[in-house]
Amino acid sequence: MKETMDSILDQKYPFVTTAMPIQFNECTPNTSEATLKNHYEYLNKYVNGLNKLMEENEGYKSWSIKKILTNYSQIPIDLEDDFIENAGGIFNHEALFGVLCKPNMKEIKGKLADDLVRKYGSIENFKTEIKQAAMDIIGVGYACLVLDENGELTIITVENQENPIMYGMKPIFMIDLWEHAYYLDVQVNKAKYLDDQFNIIDWDKIEQLYNDYLKEM
Template identity: 30%
Template sequence: MTKLTRRFALAGLAGASLIGAGLTGRRPAFAQAAEGPFKLDPLPYGYDKNEPHIDAQTMELHHDKHHASYVEKLNQAVSGHGELASKPLQEILANLDSVPEDVRKAVRNNGGGHANHTMFWQVMGGNGGTPSGDLAAAIDRDLGGFEAFKTAFNQAGADQFGSGWVFVTVTGDGALALTSRPNQDTPLMDGQLVLFGNDVWEHAYYLKYQNRRAAYLDAWWNVVNWEMVAERYAAARAGTLTI
């Protein structure tokens, strides 16, 4: 799950209304994607897996509508640019200056959105708690211990003006750092690796939390999948982590 796959069809709703659609236990339904090199992986769990902290309707809208739109628009942007379309997403994002100017903004926004959300679904669907092993040791070493790190992470997310993300970056030797980015920007654009992060766009939380971003940030820790984050950490150190 640390590599972007291209085998899955684009997510889509099955024609039913989201409101009152009976989402409990449902797995994402997929329709054939529009032509293009980038595809949307299905969620690795049901829409309700993060309940009650992240509601099922938000998960369905967020994945099947918002993320799907980024993929569609990214494919539209690279269409007609064969060399660009053949490159891995992380390579494109790390070299935005080389992207043709007429599509650079679209690639930045939608490529960043695709990368960010692909990571996001991976690191949720867990039971929260605390990390262990090498990951926990790195947090203690580089981020002041788990509780201090959580406080700083939540504050960075709360302080992000408007839409954006809060991230933990990781180097090849395992060093961690906390950072935030506006809109769908990502540390990948600076040649860095992303360990994990949280989405603070309103569409990530508004149905349940309305304007209470701080409450969402606090609740989100209950759904972090620390086993997956640890896998991403090991992949970074092994040189295999992509997006």
């Protein structure tokens, strides 16, 4: 699973919109076909946006998504936000789409479950905490379970299309809190969207990613 994340991060110009790894209707009823199709269009928008930025600023054409997200401070201030939004938008969406699955197929288990219970008391408490972090986001962004700089499981939030990688952390699981991710299905009922999200995540892949990260620490 870490290879998948690395291959997303290693992408360079010209960026290409990767195929959706599942059928658009596979996450129903938790996420509708229309929402997932619309969401996929956002990935396409970020791909086109980053290609355009590279063409207008040729000095960055050799930069990978990882380099943009970890060296953004070297980008002039008037371009920085655009680069982060598009590079982060590609990474965040490809990573998210890559762990979607049919509803109610997977549960959090294995070492990830053990460590979440140790940290948060129970899986339910972990879900409650990350949902609360997500509910508290003002505007748009992501609620993220990460491995922080000290190798600790931590819940953080990021704004817009930022990503924990920008802050030296490893993203394990991210929930998209842009309205495009849920508004069509549940309107303002963010709590329902959050509950639905847990049911359409392939937790085996998330646990595998977690274990891969632990091995390299």
